[in-house]
Amino acid sequence: MKQNPTLKKIAERLSVSISTVSRALKDHPDISAETKKKINELAELLEYDPNPYAVNLRTHSSKEFAVVVPSLSNFFYHSFISAIEEHARSFGYSVIIYRSSNDPVIEQEILKSCRHKRVSGIFIAITSETKEMEPFLKLDVHGIPVIFFDKVPQYESCNKICVGDELAATIAAEEIIKKGITNVIGIFGNKNMSITKARLSKFNSVLASNHTDMDLKIAYANSSEESEIQTMSLLSEFEGRKFAVFCMSDEVLAGSMKAIQRKGLVIPDDLGVIAISDGMIPKLFYPEITYAETSGYNLGKLAFDRMMRCISGSSFAQTIIDESKLVVGGSI
Amino acid sequence: MKQNPTLKKIAERLSVSISTVSRALKDHPDISAETKKKINELAELLEYDPNPYAVNLRTHSSKEFAVVVPSLSNFFYHSFISAIEEHARSFGYSVIIYRSSNDPVIEQEILKSCRHKRVSGIFIAITSETKEMEPFLKLDVHGIPVIFFDKVPQYESCNKICVGDELAATIAAEEIIKKGITNVIGIFGNKNMSITKARLSKFNSVLASNHTDMDLKIAYANSSEESEIQTMSLLSEFEGRKFAVFCMSDEVLAGSMKAIQRKGLVIPDDLGVIAISDGMIPKLFYPEITYAETSGYNLGKLAFDRMMRCISGSSFAQTIIDESKLVVGGSI
DNA sequence: TTTTTAACCGCAAACGTTTGCGGAAACATT
DNA sequence: AATGTTTCCGCAAACGTTTGCGGTTAAAAA
Structure with a gap:
């Protein structure tokens, strides 16, 4: 020893x-x-x-960032973390990764631990159940900057870095319109999530404003399995007609694709498919799925820049939106 | 403040x-x-x-485990980490996750940081380039137990928890035999990895020993993209005949599936598909891919038990194998 | 030669704990 | 009444750093 x-x-x-x-x-x-x-x-x-413990005890600063995410099995978060790590390393910071398992209780514990460890800053995608803002405010009182990303709270005065839900939905909708498709199935995520609401309302309005005869059928799914079931039942509705399926996330896309394969439908001949995604799932299929890209890496870079500003003092709350772009596969 | x-x-x-x-x-x-x-x-x-820093400075013990993995975008590691976290939490430990990006240099830095932080123990899947055992031995000298999992070194006297490569390969091979298929394409990973060697040799020998007229074509791929290309060219070889594709991992499976879709082949009518996998990718397709399961969660539990033994003192080096089982989809 | 000034370095306190040891009451035992 | 035992608590050192301040030497200025 x-x-x-x-x-x-x-x-x-x-x-x-x-x-x-x-x-x-x-x-x-x-x-x-x-x-x-x-x-x-x-x-x-x-x-x-x-000895980092002695240094910290003495100086009250840890030179490490925390990243808190609901789940790790997620290409989007993975690339976000990559960006944070890469940049942090170059500034002499290290980053530790926490997983809340989408459980607000665990999230609380993690935050507390971050406070006691006096991390230099926190990047967090909150759980879908997180309601309390108070723990975050408390971190602020202790001088620990918090940058919310992706899944952010409603609360106004805090730093948020989000994907541009509206633009992404618009891009997808416009692509559908461009292809002259008027029969559309839209599969969305959890009805309560702000991101679902944002994507849905924009998608809806863009489609509606361009075609008066647009036939849009909506379903919500909390998991891939639910998405498969929902898609399954909606697929029969447009039997024989030219139509498209829109999936608002990777999770629902996975389920929908299974339903489509199960029905034996051929993309893009029988139907078009388009999604909002980080690009992992779309590339597993042939033809690759066309999608509006939400880049975790970009978001990470934006978040990191924001963090460094906070640390250097110039910190007024701000919401930053990363705009996405269309990645063309052959699915529509 | x-x-x-x-x-x-x-x-x-x-x-x-x-x-x-x-x-x-x-x-x-x-x-x-x-x-x-x-x-x-x-x-x-x-x-x-x-204050954890003060406590640690005084007691020399941190009550936290480190998990080091090459990559996070990996369902297998994700479920491994889940298991570790779950059990650690119940023992009052927390776990921090490090990502080596499959870079030995970063891996070194992480290990050093673990040493200085005096973590209670380390779970690590080494990079494919890791050669030096010395840093690990040094950790041991400092009284920090190291449990290797999944990607483990050749070195004998250390704690290793692995998936049963031989058994998994055998299960897959036997399923192919059971279906009476004698034309087989085998797509494997990086030629240098011990896991590739183990799976290949067993797969090969089981097939060969049962059928003298077995026609097995092998390809190696370092990425999904390579796997797609390799599969593409091999697919034409068995044109018209009944055959099967075996994929030794999720990564190569993803590529192969794309090739199969590209060729417009129908599973399981035109060909059978079988893989070794943790179950994420196989469930994205319909019919779901039949696979020999390598459970990250099981492995995590085994690794954790081993860790607790090490910490309690009774630590002699040991290699533990988690045996996998067949999960039947409809792909063969 | 004496004084000023700079260049180097050490003392000691502080960060927030844990823990061996010793000490003062209060109580029980002869 | 004198002694032995508990019961309860505080002192102080230690963990490994950082840092303000003060002190010593040697070189520069007078």
């Missing part, structure tokens, strides 16, 4: 004081070049690294 | 000593019931929680 080297050990071996070692290691001007060299060499040799 | 309450604050408010507060909070017999009550109430009110 070896001990890690400490300032004290280095100091003793070199017959200098602990403070000298500490200062030498951070290139303090008070220490002579000669002494610095000696100390740095020994530190190198011993593979000295400051 | 509020401060968290400390032992000192509580002590002052109650005119007792810090040590009394500390002991009361952990139900030490030296403290009278009355005093304990007073202290606990105030602590509750103030939402006191011990």
